[in-house]
Amino acid sequence: MNVDHFDFDLPQERIALRPAAPRDSARLLVLDGGSTHDRIVSDLPSELRAGDLLVFNDTRVIPAQLEGTRGAARIGATLHKREGPRRWRAFIRNAKRLRDGDPIDFGNGVTATASDRAQDGSFALDFAGEEPVELLLERAGRMPLPPYIAAKRPTDERDADDYQTMFARETGAVAAPTAALHFTPGLMTALKAAGIGHATLTLHVGAGTFLPVKASDTDDHQMHAEWGRIDQATADRLNAVRAGGGRVIAVGTTSLRLIESAAGTDGLVRPFEGDTSIFITPGYRFRGIDGLLTNFHLPRSTLFMLVSALMGLERMQAAYAHAIENGYRFYSYGDASLLLP
Template sequence: MDDFDFDLPREMIAERPATPRDASRLLHVPASGGLADLGVRDLPALLAPGDILVFNDTRVIPARLAGRRGLAGIEVTLHQRTGLARWKAFARPAKKLKPGDRVDFAEGFSAQVAEKGEMGEVILDFDRAGEDLMLALEAFGKLPLPPYIRQGEADERDTGDYQTVFAREKGAVAAPTAGLHFTPDLLAALEARGVKRATITLHVGAGTFLPVKVDDTDDHRMHQEIGVVTPEAAAAVNAARAAGGRVVAVGTTSLRLLESAADPLGTLQPFDDATDIFITPGHSFRLADMLLTNFHLPRSTLFMLVSAFSGLERMRAAYEHAKAAGYRFYSYGDCCLLERTPT
């Protein structure tokens, strides 16, 4: 784990996104050669006609709920839907809960603890299902900002800021943050450039915020997340690749789903399942040629992923450059365009 550590001053963590979104800075990290300080609006010039951008179209839901078990206050953060009325969640304080307990979130809106797991995880059976449950979350839940942004406390502005312009499929509890940089104008410029587009869905879970508590990455267990690659999306990516276009994953969530759904020959297959893929240096990538991503936490699974994609020493150097150049870090920060280092 010490290989993936670095120092970052607190003031470099972005509290709000750039305005407009595509005004963010972009650090271009080619497979070899020098780094380039650019802007997100330079992205069309960095791509070629026939390349394909793969976006994650998940939509963040108000997954934080404050409730009570009797007189005890309980907060839960949903992180994976396992049924129409059943969710896995992290509870605080979990020690006050046991299977069979009822947690009341509002008058007439409650859930029963079906199971209790490790590290504060519980399984909740809600008193309503499907769209009725989503409506209750919209009424009584809060957006689950990452804990390093204003202690995780979202406000009204975050309701729009923390969704991508192409967010569609409800189910995430964290935004696919590389997608936050895109605007209708930037998408139009990419289309005019001849860059193709495909959307897949990975419902990002709260497990993405969990710290790695082991010394050896081999001992870390990733939480599952639900992903969907439609036959149409798979066909679009495969056709672009067959025609010589590069596959550009927009965000680590898109990359993780592409790697989960690609076969050993690099052909993207339709997918509708859970994935707990954990990508560390030494991983042999099957499909993506480039990755657009934000700057990540030290000692995080996401910094391990980008180190696997572009090389650990290359990424350490890129992050030191970004720190010296004043880039803004994490979910609301700037981004980098990485080219995959050949293995």
């Protein structure tokens, strides 16, 4: 499809620079069948049904942005995918000053050697020493806020908490699964009381999630791979919920993409561990999910294409126009939508 179909005008003041406080006070636009109504996230127990299951991504964001030097040249690195115990693939700022074999000094005793430049301009970085790379990043890295926030304000201490979900457990993401940022212990208690369950899976979100679609046709866009895992017990639970008449509601596009990667044409979810580069556009037949809770996405993005595949392009264009007109806050720290086709 022509990528222009997924474009829309978004006023800059609609981009949220901080999350709602408390988190579950964010607004919630509900698209349920043919109806559209305005709620807040804490209303979620009344918008779902007893027997439904919310599926969260338990990945934990690492301090994946690094600033360093190669000789006199300043080099910026954003890690986006682990390739080995001490090796990460990274997007590089000022990459023209970097060659295979060059060392980069990131300060605080953290150094890495660049190699294996890829067609997309990224390098592999091999971190020196014997300390776990996670400890090195805690010393030298900072939280990788999305570019549309980082361009407007610097990262600060609040972001270390704000940009981490209450489910964060498995270290390895370089971007938060932001739909889950809206959840609080109190909301989880209310959902449980309403008979709504939850499960977790792991997809380590990569920085490629923020890359613009440069192709003019969706068929020509290449997704970056991300590593994910669904264990046997979780797959069995998802299948049991649907077999019992409940709905599987993915919390975030990352959860949805991993479930769909693990689901067969028979609609059954199977254990999964490995890379996925699934790209969902209109015409896709969903296999493993029945709904999605997600934030509001960028124009021309793969994520707006995904929600348009779930609900229909015209429906999502109208919903986003409603959200813009009614002051909803967009992107990672913004408000949410509940999409029930």
